[in-house]
Amino acid sequence: MAANNNRTTRRRRPAPSEADLIAAVTARAGYMMGDQADQWPPTQAAAWEGFLELSRRLRRDAEALVEERHQLSISMLGIMGRLARAPKHTLRQTDLADAMGLSLSRISRIIDILEQHQLVTRHTCPTDARATNVKLTRAGHRRTTTAQTTLHAYVRQAFLDQLTDQETTTLATLLTRLITRWPTGTEGTAAACDDLRDRP
Amino acid sequence: MAANNNRTTRRRRPAPSEADLIAAVTARAGYMMGDQADQWPPTQAAAWEGFLELSRRLRRDAEALVEERHQLSISMLGIMGRLARAPKHTLRQTDLADAMGLSLSRISRIIDILEQHQLVTRHTCPTDARATNVKLTRAGHRRTTTAQTTLHAYVRQAFLDQLTDQETTTLATLLTRLITRWPTGTEGTAAACDDLRDRP
DNA sequence: CAAGATTGAGGACTCAATCTTT
DNA sequence: AAAGATTGAGTCCTCAATCTTG
Numbered sequence: 001m002a003a004n005n006n007r008t009t010r011r012r013r014p015a016p017s018e019a020d021l022i023a024a025v026t027a028r029a030g031y032m033m034g035d036q037a038d039q040w041p042p043t044q045a046a047a048w049e050g051f052l053e054l055s056r057r058l059r060r061d062a063e064a065l066v067e068e069r070h071q072l073s074i075s076m077l078g079i080m081g082r083l084a085r086a087p088k089h090t091l092r093q094t095d096l097a098d099a100m101g102l103s104l105s106r107i108s109r110i111i112d113i114l115e116q117h118q119l120v121t122r123h124t125c126p127t128d129a130r131a132t133n134v135k136l137t138r139a140g141h142r143r144t145t146t147a148q149t150t151l152h153a154y155v156r157q158a159f160l161d162q163l164t165d166q167e168t169t170t171l172a173t174l175l176t177r178l179i180t181r182w183p184t185g186t187e188g189t190a191a192a193c194d195d196l197r198d199r200p
Numbered sequence: 201m202a203a204n205n206n207r208t209t210r211r212r213r214p215a216p217s218e219a220d221l222i223a224a225v226t227a228r229a230g231y232m233m234g235d236q237a238d239q240w241p242p243t244q245a246a247a248w249e250g251f252l253e254l255s256r257r258l259r260r261d262a263e264a265l266v267e268e269r270h271q272l273s274i275s276m277l278g279i280m281g282r283l284a285r286a287p288k289h290t291l292r293q294t295d296l297a298d299a300m301g302l303s304l305s306r307i308s309r310i311i312d313i314l315e316q317h318q319l320v321t322r323h324t325c326p327t328d329a330r331a332t333n334v335k336l337t338r339a340g341h342r343r344t345t346t347a348q349t350t351l352h353a354y355v356r357q358a359f360l361d362q363l364t365d366q367e368t369t370t371l372a373t374l375l376t377r378l379i380t381r382w383p384t385g386t387e388g389t390a391a392a393c394d395d396l397r398d399r400p
Numbered sequence: 401c402a403a404g405a406t407t408g409a410g411g412a413c414t415c416a417a418t419c420t421t422t
Numbered sequence: 423a424a425a426g427a428t429t430g431a432g433t434c435c436t437c438a439a440t441c442t443t444g
Contacts, residue, residue, distance in 0.1 A: 040352060043372040047363070048355050049278070050375030053301035055255035057382055060436075063412095073412075078249070094426060101253035106413055108428060130421045130426045152240060155248050162378050163247075170370050172243040175250030178362050182257055260414075263434090273434075294404060306435055308406060330404045330443045 058159060065154050070147040075102065076110055077151060080119065080136060080144040089136040092125065096134065101179070119143055258359060265354050270347040275302065276310055277351060280319065280336060280344040289336040292325065296334065301379070319343055 063074050072080075078100055083089050093111065097104040111134055114120040119140035125131035136144070160168060263274050272280075278300055283289050293311060297304040311334055314320040319340035325331035336344070360368060 043368050044356075044360050046372040046376055047368050048359065050372060050379055051255065051359075052259065052274070052278070054375050054379050055251065055259075056301045056435090057379070059252065059255075064436090074252070075412075078252070092426085101256045102412095103414055104427070105415080105429085108426095109413090112428095125426095128422075128426085132427065156244075159248065159251075159378065160244050162381070163374060167370055167374050168243055168247050170367055171374070172246040172250060174363060174367050174371070175254050176246055178359065179250055179254055179257070181362070256413090264414090275434075292404085302434095303436055304405070305407085305437080308404095309435090312406095325404095328404085328444075332405065 061158065062151060062154055066147060066151055069150050070143065072143070072147050073110075074151075075100065075106070076114060077144065077147050079107070079110060079114070079134075080140055081148060083120065083134065083136040084141055084144050089141065090123075090133050092131050092133055094131070114140070261358065262351060262354055266347055266351055269350050270343065272343070272347050273310075274351075275300065275306070276314060277344065277347050279307070279310060279314070279334075280340055281348060283320065283334065283336040284341055284344050289341065290323075290333050292331050292333055294331070314340070 059074060066072055066074060066077060070077075079096055082096060082099055083091055091099075093107050094104060096102075097107045100107070111120060111122065115122060119137055121135050121137060123133045123135060125133050163171065259274060266272050266274060266277060270277075279296055282296060282299055283291055291299075293307050294304060296302075297307045300307070311320060311322065315322060319337055321335050321337060323333045323335060325333050363371065
């Protein structure tokens with residue numbers, strides 16, 4: 001039901017020089033002729049506006065691709081990926097929300113769908129009946145692996161391969177720092193609510 | 201209709217060291233214990249997942265703030281800001297869509313709303329009756345200026361101030377490069393459709 | 401036919417309210 | 423009272439179809 005990657009004509013341009021790029025930065029941000037120019041140094045404006053714009057474009061295309069090939073959304077795959085790495089392939093919904101930067105509300109509804117498709121199961125936490133543990137099924141795990149391959153390939157080609165190692169490192173460090181310091185941040189690598197008595 | 205910034209308890213943590221951050225990078229990305237670990241070097245995974253997560257958080261909070269104080273969405277303000285810097289405060293809808301990384305469809309609907317609120321006006325392009333020029337009104341310009349002040353303050357505090365100059369520059373350069381090379385990229389700093397005969 | 405704009409349908413996401421358990 | 427989960431209502435955004443003009 002999705003996909004069709006020809007948004008428009010898709011003509012490629014000759015690769016611009018770094019010098020042109022700096023010019024482009026300020027042109028896009030355009031705060032040289034603006035009214036209160038000095039408020040926003042061009043690189044700062046470009047960092048913000050570029051951030052918003054790129055995230056929209058990247059997300060949109062990744063979404064269409066993964067949906068087309070695996071009937072999953074990026075967020076679904078993000079959730080499943082986190083479950084796949086978690087001990088016992090299990091995590092509480094609240095922790096998933098925090099780890100993904102999504103509302104608990106959204107997580108709950110996504111889990112509804114994944115559950116319907118038998119990709120995950122829900123289990124009330126044995127030690128705290130308020131919490132719900134989500135566990136990846138075998139089928140869910142398989143789907144995760146194959147879908148991740150598709151996504152990773154896309155992300156590399158459209159994003160990571162365009163970055164120098166230096167840039168990738170800077171980016172990863174900076175992103176993690178900002179996220180970790182987020183006001184709502186609940187600390188620590190929260191594991192599943194948990195039990196220890198086997199077979200939840 | 202909007203706003204309420206107390207998502208949860210909002211406790212602050214002690215600032216983590218850079219070393220901890222690297223650990224956090226890999227923990228969040230978590231591709232050390234993953235099944236096909238080597239496919240995604242931790243910094244690469246962190247760059248991608250962090251990018252998605254941060255953009256969601258940043259956007260959500262900025263959205264709530266600007267909506268509460270100025271009854272505008274981030275995209276509305278983005279459009280108005282671009283109009284404010286454009287010659288004659290005018291741009292075609294198609295160009296706005298390209299500049300923002302939004303679908304033309306979305307732009308059209310946002311313009312509907314801005315038009316209703318008398319913040320912009322629509323004018324059929326005199327030289328090409330297919331195109332629609334959008335022009336910022338006086339009231340629109342005033343609103344843009346004040347709202348930008350709010351947004352800029354937020355963006356600085358939550359984003360830019362957390363970055364070193366070095367990081368900001370790297371980020372701006374990298375974002376611009378990726379966006380500029382986007383497959384759909386239509387080239388050039390497209391101005392309004394235009395006329396030259398005054399008073400469109 | 402292609403490009404610009406608009407509209408209908410639908411997905412992703414959020415907040416606010418509610419219910420349950422601690 | 424507070425935390426976890428769920429649901430209703432509403433926003434933001436996209437695609438596909440359609441209409442108009444070049």
